Amino acid sequence: GQQLNQSPQSMFIQEGEDVSMNCTSSSIFNTWLWYKQDPGEGPVLLIALYKAGELTSNGRLTAQFGITRKDSFLNISASIPSDVGIYFCAGLIAGNNRKLIWGLGTSLAVNP
Amino acid sequence: DGGITQSPKYLFRKEGQNVTLSCEQNLNHDAMYWYRQDPGQGLRLIYYSQIVNDFQKGDIAEGYSVSREKKESFPLTVTSAQKNPTAFYLCASIRAGGDYGYTFGSGTRLTVV
Numbered sequence: 223g224q225q226l227n228q229s230p231q232s233m234f235i236q237e238g239e240d241v242s243m244n245c246t247s248s249s250i251f252n253t254w255l256w257y258k259q260d261p262g263e264g265p266v267l268l269i270a271l272y273k274a275g276e277l278t279s280n281g282r283l284t285a286q287f288g289i290t291r292k293d294s295f296l297n298i299s300a301s302i303p304s305d306v307g308i309y310f311c312a313g314l315i316a317g318n319n320r321k322l323i324w325g326l327g328t329s330l331a332v333n334p
Numbered sequence: 335d336g337g338i339t340q341s342p343k344y345l346f347r348k349e350g351q352n353v354t355l356s357c358e359q360n361l362n363h364d365a366m367y368w369y370r371q372d373p374g375q376g377l378r379l380i381y382y383s384q385i386v387n388d389f390q391k392g393d394i395a396e397g398y399s400v401s402r403e404k405k406e407s408f409p410l411t412v413t414s415a416q417k418n419p420t421a422f423y424l425c426a427s428i429r430a431g432g433d434y435g436y437t438f439g440s441g442t443r444l445t446v447v
Binding site: 253 | 340377422443
């Protein structure tokens, strides 16, 4: 199946540092979503983006829907230990039976 | 509170046995999805259902079966034909016309012993 190109694959940072990750695709999306998955749990929606160029924040998280509609990024500011987990991007293509296209995830480790 | 309940959380199966994973939602969502997650491979779609009594194969449907007799329920059967069933299985749902992303259950970890 189709997948998004998500990078980096993993990150190991110090507490307090900022984090940036992104997803790109050759296809145009009309919705971009960012999820976080804690170990042994299901993914939880962090931010949803619906318009090209849209910039949305959720606390220390900020995400943007790329102008070309083929990419998105997620920033985490001032990381804390509970930010540890796997972050997934997902995109929704119009007329695709609401099936999401997923990235492979960015694994984030935070050193206290 | 509304949500999706997957049960059991951990499941052990002997080789050659079929096993059914439960997924129930009280969100009044129309569409439901089953994913398989293996380390480093992200989420892969097994089956999905847009409405009751209808479902479609995803990318890795071989060795799996589903039913959708009720809007709230979308059980997944892992059959003996699935060659490598040990994985983390996730169920998700979304409401009709919703662009707000899927709501996920907490997953079932299946181990073949």
